[in-house]
Amino acid sequence: MxxxxxxxxxxxxxxxxxxxxxxxxxxxxxxxxxxxxxxxxxxxxxxxxxxxxxxxxxxxxxxxxxxxxxxxxxxxxxxxxxIARSFQITSLFPDFTVLENVMLAVQAHQGHSFRFWRATGKEERLIEPARALLDDMGMEDSADHLVAALSHGEQRQLEIAVALATKPxxxxxxxxxxxxxxxxxxxxxxxxxxxxxxxxxxxxxxxxxxxxxxxxxxxxxxxxxxxxxxxxxxxxxxxxxxxxxxxxxx
Amino acid sequence: MTLLSPRVLINAALLLLLAALPFLTDMMGDSYYTGVTSRVLILAIAATSLNLLIGYGGMVSFGHAAYLGLGAYIVGIGAFHAIEDGIDWMLNGYYQLAATLILSALVALVIGAISLRTRGVYFIMITMAFAQMLYFTAVGIETYGGDDGLTIYSRSDMLGLIDLNDEKSLYYLIFFSFLAVLYLMHRLVGSRFGAVIRGSKSNEARMRAIGFSPYKYRLTAFIIAGTITGYAGFLMANLNDFVSPSMMHWTRSGDLIIMIVLGGIGNLFGPLYGTIAFMALEELLSSIPLTIGGLNVGEYWQIIFGPLLILVVLYARNGIDSFLPGTRERAK
CATH class of the missing domain: 3.40.50.300 (P-loop containing nucleotide triphosphate hydrolases)
Structure with missing residues (x-):
């Protein structure tokens, strides 16, 4: 069937x-x-x-x-x-950390972003789902690394993690x-x-x-x-x- | 980041120095530097707000001086009518301030809404064109002095809350305004809104793919920056007792960008350092008592300033920030 x-x-x-x-x-x-x-x-x-x-x-x-x-x-x-996509040529936020890359995708799906005051670095609603995703992908150790510092393989993995963070x-x-x-x-x-x-x-x-x-x-x-x-x-x-x-x- | 890194200490020391400056100049018996520093801080407010667009948002607005002029003209026009026509309420600083903020926000809304549909060089040219339109408008209005500008015979009346005629009071209004803008920027950049602005600079294609429409956030940043700079213009008019179209000229917008580049793009304190460096260099170079072949070097100080700027761009991409100890504060 x-x-x-x-x-x-x-x-x-x-x-x-x-x-x-x-x-x-x-x-x-x-x-x-x-x-x-x-x-x-x-x-x-x-x-x-x-x-x-x-x-x-x-x-x-x-x-x-x-x-x-x-x-x-x-x-x-x-x-x-x-609908979410990963890119053939890695397309991430190179000057953000791994965690911040995923957090941004999480944020995109939590309503509007006209929130001007609270530091995202202290927002559990962003950090927690992002960390869970990185854990799931086995990338928890790289969470605080800048994307530019990752190996190609890790960047490809992060590509997918960012896509998944949008809950497609x-x-x-x-x-x-x-x-x-x-x-x-x-x-x-x-x-x-x-x-x-x-x-x-x-x-x-x-x-x-x-x-x-x-x-x-x-x-x-x-x-x-x-x-x-x-x-x-x-x-x-x-x-x-x-x-x-x-x-x-x- | 540890709380007391050398970098934080240097920044703090600079702020302390600025806080104590009027008293230090009192001790020296020369208040000249209070006025100069007031001017530096006002420009630093404008540069700091422009840094939100250029440094964090990648939007190279080349018409930012227009807002300085807007705020200044409102003070000038208010004083003009209060004195010429006896319309007293137009001297009221709070009305002037409200008008400044509302008008700058509206102008930024219109300019931003159109300019932000373009990218790169087109964005630069369009923002510059809008600013030049405002410049020529000011040149054309004879009532308010046209090309010659408008002398402001009475500073904004803050109804006794603060006396802008007192140099120290004005200085501290400017100083605390700068601190407030600095703190506001710090919060903005670290917030969800700031993440969208920075993300859109970093990789717009990915932003759209994960569900963001950057336009409305960019437009909001554009309005915030314009409004803050309008406020800086309000302060500038009260400091200079004079406003003229040249304040809005595109070269003034260029100066603001140079200040940001000198200080270190996308860095919270960068515009302050850059403004100080810019003003100091202008002062220093233009007083060089050297004459070569009948040409006074000081008069053409840009001849030296230009190559200096090129060196900074080539060898110190983060401007003065590159020379501060400790790791560069990451945009957070």
């Missing part, structure tokens, strides 16, 4: 100067599933994520999230209905393992495996071992178009996919 769809993408189109980055793309993500998007470079994976978060506008088509159309919602508004229903992970050592990415796979049971996840990743071991379903994107969607086994056996993508790499 399959869960209801949390995210439905319907005939989405994004053009860049005549280039179709997203070409009539349709697929859906079920509640609770980890859905991976794979495809060669330039297939339009990050462009898709940006349209889902609202960072860039689509030219046509529809996006439904949790039963409502969201294509016209602003990026911050989409964060508030439960849907996590959009844009190549979370990019540039990681195999040891670090092994660690991250374990974290994702745990997160899987708690969040619906759209995962973009080039690390095929990670994708095939984590994903419930996989959609293959080529030139902005979904050429196949299915379980890892189905994708592995799909002729068209082998030709278009996997075969090239093997």
């Amino acid at each position: 399959s869960s209801p769809d949390l995210l439905i993408i319907d005939k989405l189109v994004k053009r860049y100067d005549g280039l179709l980055a997203t070409d009539d793309l349709s697929f859906s993500l079920r509640e609770g599933e980890l859905h991976a998007i794979i495809g060669p470079n330039g297939a339009g994976k990050t462009t898709l994520i940006k349209q889902l978060t609202g960072e860039i506008a689509s030219d046509a088509g529809a996006i439904h999230f949790d039963g409502r159309p969201i294509r016209r919602l602003s990026e911050p508004a989409r964060s508030h209905i439960g 229903k849907l996590l959009l992970l844009d190549e979370p393992m990019a540039g990681m050592s195999s040891e670090d990415s092994g660690h991250l796979v374990e974290i994702l495996r745990r997160l899987k049971s708690r969040y619906s996840i759209l995962l973009i990743e080039h690390d095929m071992d990670a994708v095939f071991s984590l994903a419930d379903r996989i959609t293959v994107l080529v030139y902005g178009r979904a050429i196949a969607t299915g379980t890892p086994d189905e994708i592995r056996d799909n002729e068209e996919v082998r030709r278009a993508y996997l075969g090239e790499e093997a």
